[in-house]
Amino acid sequence: MNDDLQTLFSSVCDHRATEEELARLSRLLREDQEVQDLFLKYVDIHAAFADEALPVIESNIINYASKSSVAKSPGVAYPKWLLASAASISILLGLGALASYSFIANQSDNSSRDPYLQATPIATMLLSENCQWLEKSVREGQRLEAGRIALALGTAVLRFDGGAELVLIGPSEIDLQTPSRVQLNHGDVVVRATSGAEGFVVNTPISQVIDLGTEFAVKVSHSGATEVHVLDGEVSYRGTTTADELSKILRAGEGIAIDEDGRPRAVPMNSPRFLEFVNRINPQSRSDLLTAYEGFNYSPGILPLEKSTVGIGWTGPWRHPNPRQGSMSGNDLTSDNFDIVHGEINVAWPVPGGRLGMLKLPSTSTTYVREFEHPINLDSDNVTYFSLMTQINEPGDIAADESTTQHANAERMYLTFGSSDHLTKAHITFGYAGNFIPFIQLSGGSKFDSPVKVPQSQTSLWIGKIVSRRDGDNEVYLRVYNESDVLDFAEPTAWHVVSRKVRLGGKLDRIILHSQGRSSRIIDELRIGPTWRSVAPIASDTKQETEE
Template sequence: MSHDFEELWTRYLEGELDEAGFAALQNFLASDSDLLVRAGDLYEEHRLLGFALQPFDDEQFVQDAVSIVENDGQQFIGNVISELSREPKAFARGAESKATQSDPAANAVRPFQKRNWQQSFLAVAVAASILFGALAWFLADRANEPGGRGSIAESINGVPVPVRYIATVLLEDNCNWGSSNSPAEGQRLSSRTLDLKSGLAVIRFDGGAELVMSGEASLRLRSAGSAELLLGDVVVRAEQGAEGFVLTTPTSEVIDLGTEFAVKVNRVGDTEVHVLDGEVSYRPIDAANELAKILQAGEGIAIDRSGLPRAVPMDSPRFQEFIRRVNPRSRSDLLTAYEGFNYSPGILPLEQSTVGIGWKGPWRKRMPSERIQPDTDSSPDHFEIVHGQMNVSWPVPGGRLGALKLSGGGVYYVRPLKKAIELDREGVTFLSLMLRETKRPSNQREHKERLRLTLRSSDDYYGEVISFGHGPRYRPTVQTGAGVWQSSPQTLPAEQTTLWIGKIVSHKEGDDEVYFRVYGEEDVLEYAEPSTWHVVTREVDLKAYLDLVLLSSEGTTDRIVDELRIGPTWRSVAPILEKQQ
């Protein structure tokens, strides 16, 4: 799929496509029916991200979805295929009619007629994706329960169902886990039991709730919006948008109503609930739903194995108090690669660009075999190093000890890594880069302004890649695979220093995940990765061995870059502000 098609389709979804754009989009789809499938994928990526991250905690909904897919799956998918095979012909007829149509008024109406069939097609494709997503969760949620079928279901109508990841490890401090398969910061988690012997860990569920577990604790992750505490102390913070989180214990069920609460379970299963802010609903585990009670902020309740509740004094630290005690610090010592462009101001030959850590050699220009896309290259044989030309509000010396100025034109520099990013195994990699845009052209449509940080393979330069950057419309964009682009609807702040942070989660089996977020000068970086990213990929399965870093700048604008970091955790690449004790 060409980049032109992706841009036209994105503009269509955002309601910004004019008549000429509609005609171009129509021609694309009429010439290649496979683009219809890709169009549906892009629609899902742009419009259903919020839905995809929500927990399917309505058991009846899940059961209905399973029933439809298992009993009527072939017929349902047949309807989708029928819709896809029929519409290209209709689209071709529309293109032919338009070519012979001389009435401008009739031409102006046609895009709105076309929107009707697109909505019809997308409704079928989106419905299919929702149902299969619900089924995948249903099976993954039960994978680690007694009698479960393992991390990957055998198949549904011959199609394997991968693990459903439901949470992320935000912070790990001096943790001693009771399993050899211990989680690490940034790692994605499926339904499983976490046995913590000592230390502190913070988990963020995909439904939005955050949970801190400390000391000896055992927690079973059930879904993106629920968990079971078997032993120990936890504090749950479920702010606006994350209400409804369910925490069960051996004696009770606690449902968050938009609050912060603590739960303690002792070795015999007795439970205490303390409401730190807002309110929660609670009931003994065997009681009917209508017998649930409400606890307000400052109240506490204890429920023993007999199910009898009694009031207890509220006694638990707040969520933020746990974080303050740990005082998360930068972990730049974990960096696997770093380039700070720490040279004296002036001209630096490329062969002398040898500082930094984690590199196999200096920066270089692209080789002839690498000059295919694009084939023009005006990269000089040297770096232009500048000092003091970045406004940096984060606690790093960005720009002050040296920065690289990329002049207008097509500039491409490559540097090999000592430690490659291997996408065919389980792993987490974070990247960051500082950028200052000197001037933004007033007419963006006439200027192809692009900046990208791309990971490539020396064995297959134009094979699988992962690229973070922006295109002509200054929107955060991720490229994965061969020519597959996913963009955010947000526009980067103009003519200021920004901090780019990317995250790559590779899985040996199942889809990989790529995240991208851009911070402006006024944005504050927290101790852990954000709950929302500008771009989050879906359905990406890569196996590449990425051992090259490509820094590319295209257009008329001069740009200044600095502080390129690659590491295994958020704290290794993000310049977080450490709190004073």
């Protein structure tokens, strides 16, 4: 270990580190595995000789306490649980929380935070219907960090990163704490924790409810009195204000009421199920929120590019890529015309207009560009979704000496959100190449592949999501749906490609569509909007069967 690193580690562990030193160590720990290992060893040695608890550097990345309950400090805050030993740090690393080494020197000065020193999202707002929020508003699709959410009116549905889903009914107030724990201060919630999300915890002012693989409701009055109703499976509960700390089990069909003094009594189970609340909302498609739409609704035949002016949210027609802005291929053979066809793909989803015009892309290298009116600002807190229908046609005859692998490697299609300034500026590409493996590629070269393949000779639906944050990391998602897949009222639990903890900046204000290969493709229904429901072709009536 060099003297510079030893001095830095010593300053941190001896409570002498400046804000600049804390920020420097944060970046080093993120970027250098060797520094991480050295720091762990140093902390272990320091702990063995220390006469008092080692400092633990506070980070809002892993501090899941309510922001309102975090004490303000004029200086550097050192909670006493993170760096108590190297083992505790290893646990955090095992949880994928390497970013928890991002240090915050002054909780009260948000403007001075290093861009790396930000909280990690732990949940997603899936649905917000007729909601009136207190303190801060929450949008559909928004990624949520630890902190308080207060709902005055309406119904909202959240999904925690641990897998549990929660219906919040106003008026209610909750504190998001971790991907598997929430504090219900008052109001009503219904939790559905399917397989893999067991162990979700709902804390109340006087009790703790732990899911054992089930669906349950919790109601808390302003006095703290709590009711628990088990709709399916089992839950464990215990009071936190009485001497009796033993957990008890509630089973499906049972209910318990715990008064403000912690005294329990049995009550009849009385709560609607999770899906009943969703069905009451009956979430509808919100195509009225689209910021850009291209349905290729033209008469069949050859259409000059300068006449490709339909749709909404665009600043002009489709065009060739400008050479100074870069091209997706060095031997581009883009035509001056669109080949518009009708009825040549199977539209398996309820897409208004999706059975009219559609664009047939030739089996050559082709690139088209179109600018949209409302840029995606990657330097602000924003959520943008897109969807696109596409079909890969069967290729024509392949010469006997051409292998299937060679043919597959020639096939590719990209949809890029880019900057009109230059292609080498910020851009996000969704596409497939090689053996029809979907991927996300970001400016800077980062590439993320899917474990599934794009289906051939049938229609697939791409849905992507871009989450930008003013002071934190970007997140980018892609899911490819087959004709047999059914779209739900909200975004999926599992995306095929996920890109997290990346930093992108600038504005994306154009679409680049690139196709290349031996087989032709047909695309249709390009949608860009702020919510899942604005781009996903969900049925007009989304009611689902309520479980018996």
